[in-house]
Structure formats: C-alpha cells, structure tokens
Amino acid sequence: MRIAIVGAGIVGAATAYELAGDGHEVVVLERHASAAEQASFANPGLLAPALLIPWAAPGTGGPVLRQFTGRQGTLRLTRGAGLHSLAWLWRWARAAGQPQCAGRLLALAHLGRYSLGRTREVAGALQADIETSRGMLVLLRSSGDLELVQAALAALREAGAGVHQVDADTARLIEPGLATDVPLAGALHAVDGEAGNCRVFAQQLRQAAQERGARFVFNARIQALSTTPTGVVLAGESTVRPADAVVLCAGEASAGLLRPLGARLPMQAVHGYSISAPVREDTHAPQGAVIDPLHRIVITRQGQRVRVSGGAELGHAAGVHHAPTLRTLYLALSGWFPGGVLTSSPQVQVWRGARPTLADGAPVIGAGPVPGVWVNAGHGASGWAQACGSARALADLIGGRSPALDLQPFSLARF
Template sequence: MRILIVGAGIVGTATAHELARDGHEVVVLEQQAAAAEQASFASAGLLAPALLIPWAVPGVNGRLARRLMGSRATMRLMQGAGLAGLAWLWRWLRAGHQAQAAERLAALAALGRDSLQRTQAIAAMLDTDIEASRGTLVLLRQHSDRQLLEPAMQVLDAAGAPLREVDAETARLIEPGLAADVPLAGALHAPEGASGNCRLFAQLLRQAAQERGARFVFNTRVQALVPGSGKGQTGQATGVQLAGRTEPVRADALVLCAGQASAALLRPLGVRVPLMPVHGYSVTAPVRDDLHAPQGSLIDPQHRITISRQGQRVRVSGGAELGYAGGRHDDATLRTLYLALSGWFPGGALLSSPQVQVWRGARPTLADGAPIIGAGPARGLWLNIGHGASGWAQACGSARAVADLIAGRTPQVDLAPLALSRF
C-alpha cells in the first residue's frame, strides 16, 4: 500500500518505521525542516512507568484545582487560553472522576508497557545507544505524597508492574547523588522504569525507515485532508491538499500524527476533538560529577517535576501552561526547575555551563489524557494523535498498533478505550 503520514515527531517517525518494516510505500509530510523539531525536541525523556509521568493522566498526582493559581501553581492559565481553554480544563478536571477512568488507565498502562518493550526491541535491533537509563524513583517528601499516586499504583499493581516502597536510606542507596539534607520520607521504586533521548531516537527511526524506502518530505504544510470516496477501482483514494499545490496528493491510506494541527485538520470532516497545547519546560545540563548526578530517572510528584539522566547530560522537566504564550518563558517555572535539580543533586550538573539548554514546547493533550488511536472519520484515514506528555512513552506501541490495524491484524493492546468514538 502507498501510505501518507502527516507529522514527523516521535509518533510520526515511529509510525513510518513500523509501516516501512511491513513493506508499505511510506511518505511522511512534515512542515518543519527536520524530524522531532517540536514537542519531541527536548521532552522529559521518561519512558516508564508511563502512568506516573506528570500531566499524563487526569486524577493522577492528586487534585488539580488547588494547583492552578498563585506563584507556585504547577499549571498556569495563560492569557490566550480563552473560553476554549477553560472548557478543556473543566473536561480535564472531570475526566479523572468519570466511570470510564479506570478502564482508560488500564488501557494506558497496557499501551505503556507494550511501547516500552517495542522501544527497547527496536533500540537493540538498531544496535544503538539512545542515552538510556534504567530505574525510576518517585520521591516522597512526606508520607502523604503517596496518596497522590494511589490511582496509578493500583493500575500498575494490577498490570503486574507494582512499585516497591523503600525508605529514605534505601532511596539514597539507589541514587547515591541525592542530597543528604533534603527532607525525604521515602520513595517508590520502579526497577523496570526507563528513560532515554526522544529526539535522538526519532532521528534514528527516520534513518531506519528511509533505509527501508520511506520518504520524508520536509518544509511541507498540509492545508486540508481530502477524504476518499467510493470503493474499489471506481473510488478515489484518501489524500491531502498541500500548500502551493493545486491537486491533492492521494494514497491508499493516510495516518494523521500532526500534533496540535490535527484538530484543525479534522474539523472540516465534522470532527471536533478537545485537543489543547499544554506547554512544558526542560533544562538540560552537562554532568559535572557522576557520583553526584542521577543514575536513572526521578519523579517529584509534589511539584510535578522529572529528572532524568541522558548519557553525559541531566534533564529536569516540569511546568504546564494552558494556552498560547508565544515564545515568552516563565521565570518562576524555570527557577523551580533549577532549584529542583540543584536541590536534589547538588554538584551533579554544570548549571552555569554555556551548554545548558532551556526549552519550552507544547504537548498536544486531549481532555481525558489518553490519545486517539484507530480509524478516523473517513475511508482510509487513521488517527494517532493526542499523546500529551506521554508521546515518547507511547510512540512505538501506538505505531505498532496502527500498523497492525492497517494490515487487518488485531493489535496486542485493546484500543477500544482509545477510539475516536469516545468524543
């Protein structure tokens, strides 16, 4: 089959890789000049446990309402959020209490587990270093922090991936660089937790897909989706209308992986999905002293911050801004990230180095925290969108599931809770 993919972030490149491996003729259309230039550029890096990634799922990490206002708010409503942003936020707040929440969490846990296995298998197959680290610690400043994680812990336990509770002394044995003078009641340890360099992996996937015949067309903007019509020889294939072209480009199938642009592209087809850009930050710095730097990945659930080791660099990520703020950075959020890294791992990173990278990017997030994976609203159209903060953690599993659907196979993960029909 000839298949078009719109979007070359980590989800789009993973989808291209899987479809090319299946023997399809793949063309990827991307408006940026390279792969993984937007949400995938400097993501937190955490692969697992996916359910514990901050801002991944409504209802996990405690109540959100008390975290919206004030100088220490973990989510900030930007001036450009408007009524659409407030409506999305209301749906997000309610999603954690819906009857379908438990089913959705179970589906996300299964997708995260399948995706981690697929990511590790591909990395081994490519025989490459993606700056991966193993093991994840969830730091508990006080014993009550554990209650914030109870919904995710129950699902992970049912899925056969329970978190091990450890005391502060054991936590510091697992991560020797943790500051001795920072209050720590204990931690939750996920030995199978993992992190890695998302952008590096996306570039490797692009190269591997190209070696199998996939074509990546950059600096190309898709203006509209052109649904197919009819059946068999008499019908028209699905396609896209490109900027600067008079005739649509058609193919046997089309996979939409276009991040935030997906909502606007679906609207003319009569589909409105509650997709909103939730901006987050990351600060990446060179390792100063290996003994004082993190060895794996860590989560601070109270401040919704992650710290991950990526080769000879350390990345701290956090913050959530709902709406559009242009390129302006929030000083308070960045100060929190710097203080978190230097506070938990004093002397571990060169925060004054000119090589320090500060990044702000949008995570296109659906109002219930889960992606849409499956058939779209038109013949030959497939959706792989809305992964939010879990794009890196879910990319390879989502890509394999879409490739199986296109081939007429049953995916390993039950996608019913992730279907478009829920909206």
C-alpha cells in the first residue's frame, strides 16, 4: 500500500518505522524542517509507568480545581485561552468522575506496558543509545500525597505493573542524591520504570524508517485531506497527492484535518516546560526518574543530563515563558538533588512545548471517519511512552491483522 503519514514527531516516526517494515510504500509529511521539533523535542522523557506522569489522564493528580488554585496550583489559563479551552477543561474534569474512568485508566496502563515492551524491542534491534535510565520513585512528602496518584496506582497494579511502597530510608538508598533535609514520608518505587531521550529516539527511528524505504518530506504543510481519491493536498498545490491510506499523527493539526470530514476531536494543547542541565556530581544527581506529585513535577536522568518538567498552560501565552513556573522547576532540582546539577551552565536548555491532549486522556488509535483515513494522535503527556505500542498496533490493524492490544478503548467512535 502507498501510505502517507502526516507528522514526524515520535508517534509519526514510530508509525513510519512499523509500516515501512511491513513492506508498505511510506511517505511522511512534516510541516517543520526536521523530525521531533514540537512535543517530542524536550518532553519529560518518562517512558514508564506513564500513568504517573502529571496530566496523563483525568482522575490522576488529584481534583482539577486543586490543580488550578492554591499554592500548589500548576494549571494556568494564558493569553489565547478562550471558550474552547474552558469547554475542554470542563470535559476533562467531568471525565474524572465518570463510571468508565477506571476502565479507561486500565486500558491506558495496558497500552503503556505494551508500548514499553515494543520500545525496548525496537531500541535493541537498532542498537540505539537513547540515554536510558531505569527505576522510578514517586516521592511522598506526606500520606496525603498518596491520594494524588491512587487512581493511577490502582490501574497500574491491576495491569500487572510492579509498583511498591517503600519508606523514606529505602527511597534514599534507591536515590542516594535525595536531599536529607526535605520531609519525606516514603515513596512509590517502580523497579521497571524507565526514562530516555525522546527526540534522540525519534531521529533514530526516522533514519531506520528511511533505511526501510520510507521517504520524509519536510516543510510540507497539509492543507486538506482528500477522500475522492484518498490522499492529501499540500499548501500551494492544487492537485491531490494520492495514497491508499493516510495516517494522521500530527497532534492538534490532526483534529483540524478531521473536522471537515465530520469528526470533532475535543483536543487541547496543554503546554508544559522543561529545563535540561548537565550533571555536576553523579552521586548527588538522580539515577533514574523521580516524580513530585504535589507540585506535579517529573525529574529524569538522561545520560549526563538531568531534565525537570512541569507546568500546565492552556493558551499560547504569546510565546512568553512563565517565570514562576520556571523558578519552581529550578527549586525542585536544587531542593531534591542539591549539588547534583549545574543549573548555571551555558548548556542549560529551557523549553516550552505543547502536549496535544484529548478530553478523556486517551489517544485515538484506529480507523478515521472515512475509509482510507487512520488516526494515531492525542497521546498528550504520554506520547513518548505510548508511541511504539500505538504504532505497532495500528500497523497491524492497517495490515488486516489482529493487534496484540485491544484498541476499542481508543476508537474515534467514542467521540
């Protein structure tokens, strides 16, 4: 089949790799100048367990109102946030209280485990160095912090993930660099937790897909989808570029392209921040991944760098960074791991990026609203964690095979 993939982020690159490996003639169309330029560029890097990532899904991280207000509020409405953003936020809050919330979290936990296995398989086959670190701690300042992750924890345990509660002394044995003067009641420990560099892997997947015959076309903006014939229309072109199938992996742009076909995805760009800094002293720096659920912050070790991520903004903010959020991230690094990171180095990278998120927290993986159109988008904060599993499952579906994962919870029909 001739397949056009729209988007060359981590999800698009993984999809291209899988479909090209199945023998399809693949072309990837990307509006930016290279792969992984947007949400995949400097995201938190946490691969597993994805459900514990802040803003992974409704029902995780505590009530939305608590995330919006108070001293620990991390959700902000910025310039550009209008009625669409407020409607999305209402749907997100409502989804947390729906009876199907627990089932959705379980489906996401299964997707995360399946995707982690596929990521490791592909990374091993490519002999890819993606700056992997193993193990993850959720730091609990008090017993009340456990309530913030209880729903996600229940789903992970039901899916078979090994997440265990440990005391403060054990937590500091696992992460020797943890500050001794910060109150710590204990932690959740995921032995199988993992982090890595998403952008590096996306670039390696692009190269591997090209070696399998896929073509990547950059600076190509899709103006519309065509159904008769199936294909895409690029900006500046008047004719259709035909294909047997089109796969949308372009985040928010996917929702825009689907709208004329009658599908309205409740998708919102939830912007977050990350700071990446070089390691100063290895024994004082994190060895794996650490989550602070109270401040909704993720700290990951990626080779000789440490990345701290957090914040949630609705609206474009006119490109202006929110200084208090960045200050909180810097304080988290120095507070939890004093002396471990060079935050004053010229190599420090500050990034603000979008996480295209659907209102129920789950992606769409499967058939689109018309024959020949497929969707693999809306992974939100878990795009890196879900990319390889989503790509393999969708490739099986397109190839007429039964995926190893139940994709019904991720169907477009739920909207």
